[in-house]
Amino acid sequence: MKYLLLTSWLLFASFAAHGVIETYQFDTDLQRARYHHFIEELRCPKCQNQNLSGSDSAISQDLRRQIHRMIMDDKSDIEITQYMVARYGDFILYRPQFNAATAVLWLAPLGLLLLGILIWWRMAAMRARPKLTVEQTLSPAEAQRLKQLLSDDETVGKDGDDK
């Protein structure tokens, strides 16, 4: 299972390799995969919405070089992430850590989903209600009156059509 996961992940990561034309040397495929994972997952601090792999800016080049250096120095993923967040803040992470400042980002979709369900549920309930009330609350006298009104209306309608 672990092997399968790693293989599929490597397969995914290899697509990312076409993002930038830079050649870094790695000792193992895992190092290469980690490098590509990082440049896909980290945002270019100078750009509004580009990851490091897609950006040609000078700062992205520096950060890619730094990631390569840290991977070759056997730094862990957590160390690399902490290094980046300490310098560029949560902005650099495309998947920001959950904390007070980013709670809105994580919870807003859930909140909107709940709001949608609530509205849908209310509308469904409203649509179902009128039928029941009409059928159940008419007394015999009211039914009689309704029938009379309807037949009155019909005769008026006919007169109207003739003109």
Added chain:
Amino acid sequence: MSKGQIMQRFKLFIPLLVFVALAAMFFGVERRVQRGEYTPTDLPSALLNRPLPDFSLPALDDGRLLSKADIQGELFLLNVWATWCPTCHYEHPFLVKLAEQGVKIYSVDYKDNAEAARRWLVEKGNPYVATIFDEAGNFGLDLGVTGAPETYLVDSSGIVRFRYQGALDQQIWDREFAPIIADLAGEASQ
């Protein structure tokens, strides 16, 4: 019209109300962008209210090694610049003016050519107490620099109090820097 009918009518206008609210919000943001009060590309510095990172780099003029201890002590500005940066050309005269007014400015010459940078300071005037020559950009990385120019306000205990991305001018100085410096002076005198 019954209360129920009024409610039904009102519901028809909800999309319009949402549109008007959003339009007002976007218009407000756009106004602030045009007035220069808000720049969406600016990032809050991760160094804010944290100590300036340590460094050991040569001075641009004579190559002696500088470290954080050499520049720390009083409130100062740390200006990140380079000769390849067009906005730095625009900013430079204002820095010279600030230095004449007695503001202490250190600088980081970021990923630059030393020869060209020295010539720049001779030709355009040197507002800096000392210039740290960061050829590889490693100190820039530690500062969280995303480009040049950037200016950091560092207080007397070496804590970064403010970072501005882009060129300084009188307006930005009065609006962004002056209140923070006044606050710091107030804290110090208490």
